[in-house]
Amino acid sequence: MLVDGRDIPVTGSVLQPLTRRTSDILRVVTAAIVLGAIVVGSLVTRNEWTALERSISDIVGVLTPSQSNAVYLVYGVAILALPFTVLAGLVAARRWRLLAGYVAAAVVAALALSVSGSGISAPKWHIDESTRLDTLLSQILDDPRWIAIVAAVLTVSGPGLPIRWKRTWWVLLLAFVPIHLLISTVVPARSLLGLAVGWLAGSLVIWVVGTPALEVPLAEAVRALKRRGVDIAGFVVLRPAGSGPLVLSGRIGPVGHDVVVELFGPNQRSRGALRLLRRLVTLRSSESPPLHASQRRAVEHRALMGIALNDLGVAACVPTAVSALERGWVLYAHSVPRGRRVDPERPEDAHALWRTLGVLRSRQISHGDLRVDDIRIDEDGTALLGGFDTAELGASQAQLHSDAAQLMLTTASLYGPDVAVDAAIDRLGPADVLTASRRLTPSAIPTRVRRAVHDAKGVLTATRDTVLARTGTSAIATEQVTRFSRNQVVQLVLLIALVYVAYPFISQVPTFASELASIDWWWALVGLAISAATYFGAAAALWACASGAVGFLNTTIMQVANTFAATTTPAGVGGLALSVRFLQKGGLTLTRSTAAVALQQLVQVISHVTLLVVFSVAAGQSADLSRFVPSATILYLIAGVAFGALGAFLFVPTLRRFLRTAVRPQLAEVYSDLSELVRHPARFTVIVLGCAATTLGAAFALWVSIEAFGGGTTFITVTIVTMIGGTLASAAPTPGGIGAVEAALIGGLAAFGLPATIAVPSVLLYRVLTCWIPVFLGWPIMRWLARKDMI
DSSP states (O other): OOOOTEOEEESSOOOOOOBOOHHHHHHHHHHHHHHHHHHHHHSSSHHHHHHHHHHHHHHOOOOOHHHHHHHHHHHHHHHHHHHHHHHHHHHHOOHHHHHHHHHHHHHHHHHTTTTTEEEEEEOOTTTOTTTOOOOOHHHHHHHHHHHHHHHHHHHHHHSSHHHHHHHHHHHHHHHHHHHHHHHHHHOOOOHHHHHHHHHHHHHHHHHHHHBBBOOOOOOHHHHHHHHHTTTOOOEEEOOOOOSOOOEEEEOOOOSSSOOOEEEOTTTHHHHHHHHHHHHHHOOOGGGGGOOOSSSHHHHHHHHHHHHHHHHHBBBOOOEEEEEEOOGGEEEEEOOOOEEEEETOTTTHHHHHHHHHHHHHHHHHOSSOOOGGEEEEOOSSOOOOEEETTOEESOOHHHHHOOOOOOOHHHHHHOOOHHHHHHHHHHOHHHHHHHHHHHTTTTSSSOHHHHHSSSSHHHHHHHHHHHHHHHHSOOOOOOOOOOOSOOOHHHHHHHHHHHHHHHHHHHHTTTHHHHGGOOHHHHHHHHHHHHHHHHHHHHHHHHHHHHHTTSSSHHHOOOOOOHHHHHTSSSGHHHHHHHHHHHHHTTOOOHHHHHHHHHHHHHHHHHHHHHHHHHHHHHHHHOGGGGGSOOHHHHHHHHHHHHHHHHHHHHHHHHHHHHHIIIHHHHHHHHHHHHHHHHHHHHHHHHHHHHHHHHHHHHHHHHHHHHTTTTSSSSSHHHHHHHHHHHEEEEEEEGGGTTTTHHHHHHHHHHHHTOHHHHHHHHHHHHIIIIHHHHHHHHHHHHHHHHTOOOO
């Protein structure tokens, strides 16, 4: 490389790889949104927009017809020549890859607006439109395909064009809006459509093929360093450009590598800004540094923090120069890091690291990225730090505790949790270490720090256990670093689901209210009491399955919250998860809790099937239960899906491993519980009676609801309808079977001869008693259980 008459050798490749920048993805998303807005606006409010454009055109349209034709002629020639000018520039510069993208974008944009129901239509630029200037050039200019082609080629060619040219040509293309208004014509909606389609087509081509490499301004970097008194004699590429900066080692003098040069290209700007924006949105304000206005400001901040740490004697490198280069590049030069790397065989290095962290905390400085790659040990044993990308002066207490947690993780991965925690307590004291250990969670430790540690999750757990042992604390509460906790997110989702599932019921309230005039309220009160009794039965079954390890009263209260969780989630999985969580909080292990819930569900299914058989026999042949049996096709389909799932679990190694490691221990626990039940008939009786009470209570509540509106069927019939209809409705994908349960029960009662005038309000009353009242009570009860740390 020749710079001002001097030959400066460059060893290694400085070419940037073909990358897909974050800004390319954002461009595609933005173009798609703009296109959708134009389409919707044209379909919904086109008449209003036309009237507005005409009124504006009447105000600003001051040109005579001859002047309008002249202006339109000059502008039309410019727009007609624009894509050919870009094409000539690409050919002259031999940008063949960019030329291929140019052609692809133009073809895609033109075809997107040429496809119709009869095939691909050719441009019809010879049509006569009396509302337009009656010239061939105006018809070409107004055709959306031409506008789309110009917008597409400008979008694709943008990364390879000078900034001034690119802005000028885009302004020229977008000028058709004010020009149309000046010459007293309405802006054609199809031209706006063509502009949006062309922008989207060009954005897609750039996203697919990647952004072409940008020229690295090495010569300007040499001149900038020389102005700072650093005379570069040669460069050696240490790390090629990519997701991070281009890192070079600059040689000063005949031998030696005396300065490290980092060149940040414009491709790194959008990714870093989005990463910081995501942290600002998801994390609390005290957990993340402020967002920098530009990449240059971010680099300057890093250099200033390097100077501050160097004054404290704990910086591994000293900033040499920061300079803005052409085409959006930024230069950051610093000295070669001094000292040796951290040695895992020297435990004294761990104490040196904590002494350095103590120096930073005494000046209220946080580092924010304490990885082992950025740590050095000086000759006198002082730990030195590099990086400084996320360092902050005047850091909050949260950021200081985050540094302590990061260093505990890093030192624990090098020297073991015992050495790491002992060194931390020796420097910070037990109270500060205990507070920082609350952040030893994956969500509180930055991703880059966790990725630098092998088995970060296991190291975090071991370190927390060591802190517990050293401080004598019974438990460590997890620090909430996000704006919204997991419980808050779950409750918000459940609340949204509740509104969703409650909407059909709310729409039926007027019809149901009109039927209440003929209701017998005493029967309704009996149904409410029966519905409440089912929760005692379900609680007794779960309490016995858990061997009485939890309180019966709290288990009964939890069953009401369980109804809310089961109703607002598909297939009732929320209720099962809530039961497992409740048992865990009650002192049972995860495997034992899951086995207890699985045992209850197993006995519930067996009781349900047994009662169905018993009542079917009691109903006799006159009931004609064959109407509830699915067709042979459905049965074959169910069998095929079951065998397919069985085959997948037998032949796919990952699924086999899941069966062996996750399912098998729980099945063994369930089998152990069943074996124990044989030896404890009293406990077995409680479980069976509790499960049977749940099923029979639901049937009894429906029968009482029917009696409240005049009756007309037997308890045996209602029991069969409840069990079969509820089973069929459980396959519905809606949360809580909303809609499917009502339809199945009403259809089943009608099949047994109950009039619709009684069946419909009876089922609605039954759902109010057994579903909606418990659901609306379950929401505050679940929040109360969460506050009491029971779930």
